[in-house]
Every structure is written in C-alpha cells, then in structure tokens.
Amino acid sequence: MSFRILFFLAAGTFLWTGCSNVTFEEPMPMKRKNLEDFPDNWQGTWSDGENLTLAINATSFYDQNSPADSMVIGKDVLLRRFHGYLVISQIGDNGQYQVIVARRWKDEIKVYDFGSTDEAMAVWREVLHGSFEERSENPLEKETYILKPENNLAFRQLLMKGGITLSSTLTRKD
Numbered sequence: 001m002s003f004r005i006l007f008f009l010a011a012g013t014f015l016w017t018g019c020s021n022v023t024f025e026e027p028m029p030m031k032r033k034n035l036e037d038f039p040d041n042w043q044g045t046w047s048d049g050e051n052l053t054l055a056i057n058a059t060s061f062y063d064q065n066s067p068a069d070s071m072v073i074g075k076d077v078l079l080r081r082f083h084g085y086l087v088i089s090q091i092g093d094n095g096q097y098q099v100i101v102a103r104r105w106k107d108e109i110k111v112y113d114f115g116s117t118d119e120a121m122a123v124w125r126e127v128l129h130g131s132f133e134e135r136s137e138n139p140l141e142k143e144t145y146i147l148k149p150e151n152n153l154a155f156r157q158l159l160m161k162g163g164i165t166l167s168s169t170l171t172r173k174d
Helices: 004-011 118-128 152-160
Strands: 020-024 044-047 053-056 060-063 077-082 085-091 097-105 108-113 132-135 143-147 165-172
Touching: 077 152, 118 132, 118 143, 118 152
Parallel strands: 020 143
Antiparallel strands: 020 097, 044 053, 044 165, 053 060, 077 085, 085 097, 097 108, 108 165, 132 143
C-alpha cells in the first residue's frame, strides 16, 4: 500500500522534512478503540493554500491531485482518538507503524509528525528514557528511529512536551 498520502498529509509534500523515518512498534495510542469513520466535523475539503488539497470522507482521505492514492480506514490504516487529537497509524512493509497526529479547531486542522529534529529527539530521550532505537542499515537511506513508549502516558508526554513537529496547517475549503 502506498504511503504517499500519509507522507503528503504529514509534511505537505512527498518529502519528509527531516532526515529520518520515525516508526512505532504498534499503533498509537496503545490498546485504544479504532474509529471506523472520520468524525463529521472533519469531513470535507481542506487545503494548505499551496500544494495540498485533502478530501476527507467518512472512511477515507486523499489528495485531490491524486485521488487514486486514497487511504481507506481499516486493517492497514487505523484511526484513533487521543487527548483532542486524531491519530492515524499505518502499518508499513516492515511491520512498523508510521504515526501522524492531527488536531482540529473550527475550520483549521494542524497536522503533526514525528520528525527527527534535535528538539524532538531531546524530548524522546527524556520521555522514553532511551527507549528508542536508531537504525541506519544503508548509509544512502534515511536513518530510522523506532519509538517505544511503555504506555499511553509516555505517548501523551511525547505529544505535550514537543516530541512532535507541526508539518501542515490546513483550512476548510467547503
């Protein structure tokens, strides 16, 4: 399954803003109920005003420039609520989960990712107490970080203390 829309949602482009790929061993938040649909107030057309126009339907989302790459909520793309955020976890070919968090306020959605900025990595070290792996299997590829929060409190601290990076702000078009 293509990660194209998830990357587009996370960074507003097809390229990651950082120099790494950050994953989790399981969907976040842990042991929470999966939503089957996007909430009604999230559905519609959203744009960053530049490159991305995102259509969110009840059970899917896609960039209007690439509707064939629609992401459907289900077995491989999980949607969960957590402390005012919607959290999207998508399983990759390696069995690890890419995680994106978003928060809506009225007609604006802020999209955050786990980019490996120096500030975010300092928070990871503090909150996870070194409980994350850094891998660089191929020197030509991006470094990979596997974050391993021990519980949802640790995941919440990642969100609240700056372990995530704002990647896009989308406003409602319709």
